Amino acid sequence: MDVELTEILEALCQHAPFNEIADDPQLNDMTKEIEIRYVRTGEWVIAPSAPNNTLFFIRSGAIEVLSKENKLIQRMNEGELFGYYSLLRSGKSSQSMRTIEDSLLYCIPARWFLKLYEENDIFSDFFELAREVRLRAAMESQNSDVSLMTCPVVSLLRRPPISTDISSSIRNAAQIMAEHRVSSLLITDKDELIGIVTDRDLRTRAVAEGLAYDTPISEIMTRDPIVMDSGDYASEAVLKMMDRNVHHIPIVKNGRPIGVVSTGDIIQKESHGSVYLISDIYKQTSIEGLQSISRKMTHTFTQLVLADANTQMIGNAMSHIGTAFVKRLLQLAEEKYGPPPVPYCFIALGSQAREEQTIKTDQDNALILSDKYNKKLHGEYFEALTDWVCNNLDKCGYDLCSGDIMASNPRWRQPLNIWKNNFSEWIQKPKAEALLRLSIFFDLRGIYGDKTLALQLNQHIRQEAQKHSGFLTFMARNANQRKPPLGFFRQFVLDGEGEQSRTFNLKERGIAPIIDIVRVHALACGSDKLNTLERIEDIEAAGLLPNGRAKDLTLALEMIGMIRIQHQKEQIENGEQPNNHVNPENLSSFEKRNLRDAFHIVARQQEFIKFRYAGKRS
Amino acid sequence: MTKPLLKKQEDLQDWQEMFAQWAEEAPEGPLKRYYQAGMIAPQTALQDTPLLALDLETTGLDPSQDEIISLGLIPLNHKIIRCQGAKYWMAKPECSLNAESVTIHEITHSELEEAPRLHAILDEILLALTHQVIVVHCVAIERQFLLKASMKIYGYPLYFPVLDTMDIERQVTFKPWWKRFGRRPSLRLDACRQRYKLPRYKAHHALTDALSSAELLQAQIAYHMDPKADISNYWI
Numbered sequence: 113m114d115v116e117l118t119e120i121l122e123a124l125c126q127h128a129p130f131n132e133i134a135d136d137p138q139l140n141d142m143t144k145e146i147e148i149r150y151v152r153t154g155e156w157v158i159a160p161s162a163p164n165n166t167l168f169f170i171r172s173g174a175i176e177v178l179s180k181e182n183k184l185i186q187r188m189n190e191g192e193l194f195g196y197y198s199l200l201r202s203g204k205s206s207q208s209m210r211t212i213e214d215s216l217l218y219c220i221p222a223r224w225f226l227k228l229y230e231e232n233d234i235f236s237d238f239f240e241l242a243r244e245v246r247l248r249a250a251m252e253s254q255n256s257d258v259s260l261m262t263c264p265v266v267s268l269l270r271r272p273p274i275s276t277d278i279s280s281s282i283r284n285a286a287q288i289m290a291e292h293r294v295s296s297l298l299i300t301d302k303d304e305l306i307g308i309v310t311d312r313d314l315r316t317r318a319v320a321e322g323l324a325y326d327t328p329i330s331e332i333m334t335r336d337p338i339v340m341d342s343g344d345y346a347s348e349a350v351l352k353m354m355d356r357n358v359h360h361i362p363i364v365k366n367g368r369p370i371g372v373v374s375t376g377d378i379i380q381k382e383s384h385g386s387v388y389l390i391s392d393i394y395k396q397t398s399i400e401g402l403q404s405i406s407r408k409m410t411h412t413f414t415q416l417v418l419a420d421a422n423t424q425m426i427g428n429a430m431s432h433i434g435t436a437f438v439k440r441l442l443q444l445a446e447e448k449y450g451p452p453p454v455p456y457c458f459i460a461l462g463s464q465a466r467e468e469q470t471i472k473t474d475q476d477n478a479l480i481l482s483d484k485y486n487k488k489l490h491g492e493y494f495e496a497l498t499d500w501v502c503n504n505l506d507k508c509g510y511d512l513c514s515g516d517i518m519a520s521n522p523r524w525r526q527p528l529n530i531w532k533n534n535f536s537e538w539i540q541k542p543k544a545e546a547l548l549r550l551s552i553f554f555d556l557r558g559i560y561g562d563k564t565l566a567l568q569l570n571q572h573i574r575q576e577a578q579k580h581s582g583f584l585t586f587m588a589r590n591a592n593q594r595k596p597p598l599g600f601f602r603q604f605v606l607d608g609e610g611e612q613s614r615t616f617n618l619k620e621r622g623i624a625p626i627i628d629i630v631r632v633h634a635l636a637c638g639s640d641k642l643n644t645l646e647r648i649e650d651i652e653a654a655g656l657l658p659n660g661r662a663k664d665l666t667l668a669l670e671m672i673g674m675i676r677i678q679h680q681k682e683q684i685e686n687g688e689q690p691n692n693h694v695n696p697e698n699l700s701s702f703e704k705r706n707l708r709d710a711f712h713i714v715a716r717q718q719e720f721i722k723f724r725y726a727g728k729r730s
Numbered sequence: 731m732t733k734p735l736l737k738k739q740e741d742l743q744d745w746q747e748m749f750a751q752w753a754e755e756a757p758e759g760p761l762k763r764y765y766q767a768g769m770i771a772p773q774t775a776l777q778d779t780p781l782l783a784l785d786l787e788t789t790g791l792d793p794s795q796d797e798i799i800s801l802g803l804i805p806l807n808h809k810i811i812r813c814q815g816a817k818y819w820m821a822k823p824e825c826s827l828n829a830e831s832v833t834i835h836e837i838t839h840s841e842l843e844e845a846p847r848l849h850a851i852l853d854e855i856l857l858a859l860t861h862q863v864i865v866v867h868c869v870a871i872e873r874q875f876l877l878k879a880s881m882k883i884y885g886y887p888l889y890f891p892v893l894d895t896m897d898i899e900r901q902v903t904f905k906p907w908w909k910r911f912g913r914r915p916s917l918r919l920d921a922c923r924q925r926y927k928l929p930r931y932k933a934h935h936a937l938t939d940a941l942s943s944a945e946l947l948q949a950q951i952a953y954h955m956d957p958k959a960d961i962s963n964y965w966i
Contacts, residue, residue, distance in 0.1 A: 117813055119931050119938045148811035148941075150926070150948035172929040190929075214927045214952075216945060219810075 117143050120218065123171055127191035128701060129238035136232060147219040151211045157194075160208040164198040167225040173215025174601070178208050184610050186708070187212065187601035191701065196239050199225050244664045244713065247671055250706045265349050265363055266342045268378065269371035273362065275300045278307075282318050282332065283325035285309055296360040296372050299333045305369045307333035310360055339364050340373075347425050349373050354390045354432040393436040397444070399504050402437065406508040409433065410684050413471045417681040423673030424645055427468035434469050435460065435559045437508050438477070441501045442560045449497050453490045455482040457558045457565035458501075458519060465557035466627070466642050471680055471690050475502065475510040476517050476552055478524040480565040485527045494525060517552060528565055532572045539576040542586040551590065554631055557642055570640065577635040581725070584636055588725035591628035592718045596621050596711035600704045603697040618679065619692035622672040622711065626665055629717050632725060633657070644669060657720075665717060668710035675703050735901055735955055735963060742962040745769045745891040752889065760853040761884040767860045769891065772962035776951070777808045779961045781893065782862035783944035785936045786872055787837070789823055793874040797823040798848055800837060802937030803858055804944050806865070808957045811944045817858055818937045820845035849883045859890060863965055867919045867943040869894040891965040895922065895946045898964070902954045922946055926953070 121143045124130040130139065148171075151157060157175060158164045160182075168175075174189040185207060188194055198205035199222050228235045237249050275298035276288050289297050289311070299307040309329060317323075317332040338356055340349055342365040349361055359375045389405060389412055396402045412433070416426050442458055461476040463469045479498055481490075498519040506512045519525055526534070538550055554573065558566025577583060597605045597616055604612035630647050639650035645666055652662035679698070680690035696704065746769045753765035770779060783804045790796035798821055805815035820837065822845045866872045869892045880888035899922045903915045915921070919942055920930060926949035931942050951957065955964065 116818075117816060117937065117941070118935070119941060120813065123929070144813050144816065146813045148813070148945060148948070149809060150928075150945060150952055152952045172927060214949070216928055 116140065117146075120146060124169060124218070127169075128705075129235050132234045132238075133228075133232055136228075138228065138231075142220065142224045142228070145221055145224060147221075149217045149219060151215050151217060153211055153214055156208065156210050157215075157217065158198070158205050158207075158209045162205060162208075163203045164195050164205045165203055165222040166195055167193060167199060167220040167222065168195045168209075169193055169218040169220060171216040171218050173211060173213040173217075175209050175215060176212050178210065180206055184598070184608070186599045187606055189602050196225060200229075200239070244660070244667060244709075247667045247706060247709050247713075250671065250702070264342070265340055265344045265346045265373055266365075266370070268346055268349070268373050269363060270377065271371065273298050273369045273371050275305075275369065276329065277301070278328075278330055280329045281326045282314070282323060282329055285329045286314055289314075294372075295374060295376070298362055298369050298372065299329055300369075303368065305337075305339070305362060305364065307335045308337040308360060308362060308372075309333045312359075337362055339369075341365070342370060346373075346378065347421070350378055351425075351428055351432070353378075354429065354436075357391055357394060359391075389433060390436045393433070393440050396440060399507060402440065402504070402508050406437070409509065410471060410690075414681055414684055417677055423468075423670055423677060424643075426677055427463075427466075427470065427673075430469040430471065430473075431460075431464050431467040434464050434473070434510065437505060437510065438501070439560050441504050441508075442497075445497050445500050448500065449493060452497075452561070453493055454484045454486075455562040455565070456480065456485075456494065457562050458560040459566050460557050460559050461517060462552040462555050464559075465555040466644055467557075468627075468644060470677070471684070473510065474513045475505050476513055477502070477519050478517065478553075478556075479519040479526075480531055480558070480569060481525065481527045482562065482565065483527050483529050495520075495522070498525060515549065528568060531569050535569070535573050536576055539573070539580050539583045542580075542583045544586050544589060547586050548590050548593065551587070551628065551631065554587075554635065555642055574635070574638050574640065578638050582727065584632060584725040585727045587628075587632045587635065588721040591625065591632050592722055594620055594625050594628075595718070596625060596714045599708040599711065600696045600699070603695070605696055615693045615695045617692050618672060618676045618694045622707070622714065623669065623676065625714050625718060626669045626672070629714070629721055630665060632721055636725070656724075661717070661720075664713050668713040671706050671710045675699070675707060735898065736959060737963050742772060742960075743891075743965065744772045744962070745965060746771050748889070752886075756886045757884065759884060760856050761880060761886055761888060764856045764860055764888075769861065770863070770961065772960060774961045775958050776955060776961055776964060777957035779807070780862050781806045781808075781865050781944075781947070782859065783811075783865040783940040783947070784859075784872060785866065785939035785943065786875055787934060787936045787939075788871075788875055789825070791871070793871075793878050796875075797821075797825070798875050798879060799823055799842060799845075800936040801855060802935070802940040803855075804937065804940045805862075806944045806948070808951050808955075809948070811941070811948065816937060816941075819851050819855065821848040821851060822846065848879055852879060852883055856888070863891050863893060863961065865893045865895065865943055865947050867894070867922075867939070867946065868896045869966065891961075893947060893964050894966060895919075895943045895950060897966065898947075898950050898954070899925075902950070919943060919946065923949075926950075 121140060124139070124143070125134040133139065157168060170188060170190055170192050172190055174187060175194065176187045177185040177194065179185050194209055197207060229239060240249065274288060274292045274294050276285055278299055278301045285297055296308055296310045298305055299309060307330065309332060313332050313334065318327070323332070338352060338358060339362045340352065342363050352361060353359065353375060361373050362369045363371050363373055389408060392405055393402065396405065413426070413430065416429055438458060446452065457480045459478050459480055461478060463473060464476065479494065481494065502512065502518045502520040512518065517524060538547065556566060556570060597607055599606050601612060604614065605616040606612055627644050630644050630651065633651040633656050634641065634647040637651055637654035637656055639647050641647045641650050648662050648666050651657060676692065679694055683690045699707070749765050749769040753762060756762040756765050783806060785802050786798050787800040788796045788798055800818070800820045803817040805812050820842060822842050877887050880886065896917050899917055919939070920933065923942060923946050926946065928945055928949060931938050933939060
């Protein structure tokens with residue numbers, strides 16, 4: 113009679129990869145060939161340099177994996193598999209395994225492992241040895257097809273474009289829009305797109321101004337509107353709408369308009385508040401109004417996460433929202449204190465500059481003043497302006513910076529030439545301790561006012577950094593300060609020497625190290641990008657890293673970022689304040705595995721920059 | 731490490747000798763052939779002993795009234811349990827099942843309805859037990875039910891040497907009364923397994939329970955028994 117070892121099969125099928133191939137009838141046959149061993153604490157399962165021909169499944173207990181040099185590599189517990197490295201290398205084992213608790217092990221013969229590995233793609237993907245490949249596969253499995261992130265903007269188009277010739281009158285145009293029930297109209301000249309008119313334009317530029325109905329449409333249209341290519345992603349349309357504060361974007365294919373995407377289309381596709389949130393911010397005339405919007409931000413964030421937005425997208429949206437708050441506050445401040453006596457540029461630092469903000473951030477900002485600035489004449493104005501803006505940002509949920517890196521601090525409110533001198537000093541005579549605090553200044557973006565001031569300063573920084581390799585040595589050393597954990601063991605975070613702790617800071621030990629690594633490379637290759645992913649593209653183009661390694665950083669960043677965002681979303685849903693402290697108990701085994709792979713990539717890249725920017729002379 | 735289970739010389743049993751005797755007495759048939767196949771010598775080391783974990787599910791706890799409805803077997807040695815040799819039978823009882831025992835066993839009426847009677851499969855079971863030392867948790871139940879079945883079917887008793895994981899546990903957890911603190915530790919299979927950090931299984935499936943006691947024995951051997959010691963120290 114057919115014997116079914118249900119207990120064993122069920123135990124296997126509770127864990128990856130067996131849970132994903134539970135319908136494979138071969139599993140039952142495999143189970144029949146399993147051997148079970150009980151191994152007491154401290155005994156070798158695979159002794160150093162001993163051959164191995166078994167895939168081990170930890171039914172209960174725990175083991176630790178040691179390198180050839182007897183260094184701890186990781187610890188594993190119930191439901192985890194080991195021994196497959198050597199099976200894929202015809203029995204040779206470079207790592208050794210030893211029990212650290214009394215353990216019950218299911219021993220699966222190599223033959224079965226290799227058979228499933230050959231025949232079942234899901235199974236073999238799981239054992240993919242290259243962490244990068246494994247991570248990539250994991251990322252892909254996370255992307256859903258319906259999201260804005262992956263759908264091309266064309267898929268949002270609901271009808272061919274409605275257009276009229278440049279010679280039309282306002283009245284003609286309005287009639288066409290009414291007839292087709294559209295809120296925007298493309299204006300063409302000999303089939304070429306030259307402008308766009310929206311409902312709002314008719315209201316504010318024609319009716320409110322009392323223009324005659326026969327006025328040519330060209331007088332109220334927006335010339336050379338922002339367009340997107342049919343191949344672009346819908347997510348890019350959202351970003352563009354937020355960035356430019358527009359609600360309609362014509363889509364062109366081979367230079368000819370094929371339709372218009374409106375915020376309405378996007379809302380229909382996915383409830384996605386960030387576009388509206390930004391236009392709301394610009395409509396506010398009081399602090400109370402801005403505050404009430406800031407309270408909706410967590411909702412917007414959750415919506416984005418629910419819509420499967422990736423980290424890049426969310427970071428971008430959150431930064432645009434943050435920037436909108438700053439801009440609106442500065443507009444209000446200029447109404448209150450009058451126009452600025454000399455040009456200035458309000459700059460964002462750190463995550464906002466990189467466009468990687470998340471839901472809970474302090475403000476990090478500064479002010480570059482024109483060199484025409486005279487403290488006696490203008491000091492009071494800028495002090496009042498920045499105090500007012502920074503305090504009100506605090507009221508809108510962007511907490512005051514604990515390190516006082518804010519435009520309201522006179523030290524960080526300086527004319528361009530002083531800023532240039534500061535940077536020259538930091539770069540030419542680097543001090544490790546000081547640079548640690550200052551690294552935030554190397555991510556600097558002008559967000560309001562005379563942005564050429566910020567561009568000039570960034571250019572100066574790039575030139576200085578490339579000239580002084582000693583500075584890069586310090587930055588590389590600092591980028592090695594925060595090490596990612598080794599991995600996880602049960603409910604603990606596992607570190608190099610075997611220490612275990614309850615929680616860890618995903619930002620400090622996963623995301624920040626990647627940002628630091630990328631910043632060093634970006635400075636080395638003179639990239640003018642600020643966003644980490646964009647910097648990675650420049651680094652790759654400059655050939656600073658061995659083939660493909662730059663992409664690995666992107667992968668690791670996206671994976672860690674995704675888990676962080678998911679974590680924060682859950683905190684919000686539970687009514688908690690979102691933070692970066694992650695308790696391994698709340699991570700799925702899928703997440704733990706991917707994090708471990710990502711951490712490994714980060715640790716390796718940290719090693720690499722130490723060597724790459726070692727203190728050699730230029 | 732202490733190996734506290736070794737017996738005094740006068741307590742050692744010689745199952746090999748007894749098997750030879752029963753082989754003489756037993757009536758012709760499968761049971762005689764079972765005894766004729768013999769038993770390992772009492773001097774055989776535990777590590778060389780062929781072991782077979784066994785568990786029965788029954789309609790109740792009274793061997794005089796209740797019947798065997800399933801039987802699971804799984805082979806092992808002192809270090810390894812081999813799923814490959816696992817065997818499992820169901821047997822249709824003579825009397826009708828009450829609903830209560832069905833819920834305990836997770837075996838449905840229809841499954842049992844289609845199963846053969848015990849007398850049709852006992853030959854096959856005997857063949858599997860041949861030359862094996864049986865591992866059970868709580869020897870009394872298994873022995874009595876199989877004894878009764880063999881009396882009924884062959885007209886002669888079925889005996890077999892046993893490593894009783896419950897008895898082993900009783901000995902290793904034993905403390906004289908003046909050293910005891912509070913209640914005696916539980917000897918239920920699940921409780922014993924937890925002392926060795928073995929996982930919890932769903933009870934009351936003959937094959938799973940056989941596996942459970944096989945794993946428990948592995949742990950007991952690792953902690954308390956000497957693989958090189960004679961099997962006669964352990965079998966009962």
